Amino acid sequence: MSLLPSSSDPPPSARVAAAVRHAVAAGLLGESSPVAGFVDTDGVRDLVAALHEAFAGVPGVLHTFAAKAASLVPVLRLLATCGMGCEVASPGELRIALDAGFAPSKIVLDSPAKTRDEIRRALALGAALNADNLAEVDRIASLRPSDAVSAIGLRVGPQVGGGSIGAKGPAAPAPRFGVALSDPGARERVIEAFAARPWLTRLHARPGSQGCSPELIAAGIGEVYRLAEDINDRLGRPQITGLGIGGGLPVSVADDTVRPAFAAYVAALRAAVPALFDGRYALVTEFGRSLMAENGFIGALVEHTKDSGGRRIALTHAGAQTATRTVLMPGARPLRVGAFDADGLPKTGPALVQDIAGPCGFAGDVVAHARELPELRAGDYVVLYDTGAGCFSTPWACGSLPRPAVYGFSAAAGAGQDGPTVRFAPVRDAQSLDSIAAESGLAHVEALLQLDA
Structure with missing residues (x-):
């Protein structure tokens, strides 16, 4: 008997689209959680x-x-x-x-x-x-x-x-x-x-x-x-x-x-x-x-868009801190990018050349250069596909940005009129600011001053 998946299972693209829509509806992606990782x-x-x-x-x-x-x-x-x-x-x-x-x-x-x-x-x-x-x-x-x-x-x-x-x-x-x-x-x-x-x-x-x-x-x-x-x-x-x-x-x-x-x-x-x-x-x-790269994606809120140097730039919350190798080695680790609207639905419309930039404080924090996508606006979402390995699971603590929450999802448990139904399970909680402070030595805040005493 074959161990391979049934042909009746939703294809990966349908599973991701369903997961994005349900994640936005459930508040797993949104204003209070502007970036998250997802495992299929x-x-x-x-x-x-x-x-x-x-x-x-x-x-x-x-x-x-x-x-x-x-x-x-x-x-x-x-x-x-x-x-x-x-x-x-x-x-x-x-x-x-x-x-x-x-x-x-x-x-x-x-x-x-x-x-x-x-x-x-x-x-x-x-x-x-x-x-x-x-x-x-x-x-x-x-x-x-x-x-x-x-x-x-x-x-x-x-x-x-x-x-x-x-x-x-x-x-x-x-x-x-x-x-x-x-x-x-x-x-x-x-x-x-x-x-x-x-x-x-x-x-x-x-x-x-x-x-x-x-x-x-x-x-x-x-x-x-x-x-x-x-x-x-x-x-x-x-x-x-x-x-x-x-x-x-x-x-x-x-x-x-x-x-x-x-x-x-x-x-x-x-x-x-x-x-x-x-x-x-x-x-x-x-x-x-x-085993993992194609079975994970990052969803990120578009905070702003702007035109700079003749290029449209979408500023998001997914950058070098979650897709480090792509930013540092863009030719070796390019990523596919998807555009989704404020309801988590795939965007349509004329393609516009756009850069997808992250929140890290250096000029090279760009996860995708000159991509033709439907025009992104503030409040939309971008999806970085194929990031299930070495991205959100091992984030870089650049700029003391908090580690994103990670969720597992299943979209193979039946389908409704709007596509596959999705169930989520927590994998890792979003990092708190208290945790960042603790990792940054808060318990020893006065220690260096004592050296001069």
Whole structure:
């Protein structure tokens, strides 16, 4: 039986439109709540099901969710109940993964700069961990108790190319993460490390990222597979039993009809590395943005519009604090924008070239440049699509702007005359001004004055 969604379910665009209208009617978006994030739980379930179906029949696969993509406990809890594990890269992410209900055996710690305390904590829990470099392998060895049950691996960087966003590609010629396999002597040093540490049983890589094709990702994984084969052959024993093959599938930023093609990705892997799926190696994936980006949006009130330098500008409450990478790297992370009226209904009318700017106090705080949209006016709303990963879930505290509220929604529980009905559930409350003051050191307001006493 297929795990994929029914063709009778509302399409993503209809779900978003319904959610905007109902959010405005319910006061989740409005004058007192001018910006909020929304998570499409139906879409999340659909994509997790598609991921599992793509790998159906492959033995020994653990699909982990990269917590950095949506570090919200209720979202992680939803993913845990869908059968996912969790990939974490900080003490905070490890804590919220445990709070969300992930078993330690389904958590993988991949931080590139682990403290000794972080390593001790992961080993005590029995969570898996991957060393970023050979020095960290030595650190783990000094801390690892003889009865440790954690699966331990080494991250390597297969230098097969960085894709269309070279600066961000984990498999670029000078990878920031892992041991760069093509560097002189690196491969031999890796083999020696495994020979000296029988408990080192995994190789891990993450050759994919936005801008990398499935074929390029598969080429990187092929390099890791061949390294595992070489190590096991050299040692004369099957010491490496697991491969972390990462994630990083690109998502669509053009429309909402193209979803991450997990089946196509598996087909590319089968073509590049046919033996990867024969069961000799347990596989660990770590998809994050490809599961969440298209299943979330930001809604923001248009506070004012103005003409400046021959361009119409809509001033909203969604900017660099909620879509940081888009503002700082607009070419690499463009966003689709939707225009909605004061009632939360899609706007119609002649297109006008407009910039969509945010509330942060620097000139570059623009989330969309020169977009043709129906003319926006004060009191309207803009929707930033495809922001379910790395945007409202991990906001930047620029200008002491409060973190926005986040809501989950379901629009698949039946439809009324005006389209799908929508139910909301709170994910994170909007940050209060009291909280901002507390985080800014309010409890120590007089402390610096005492230094002069």
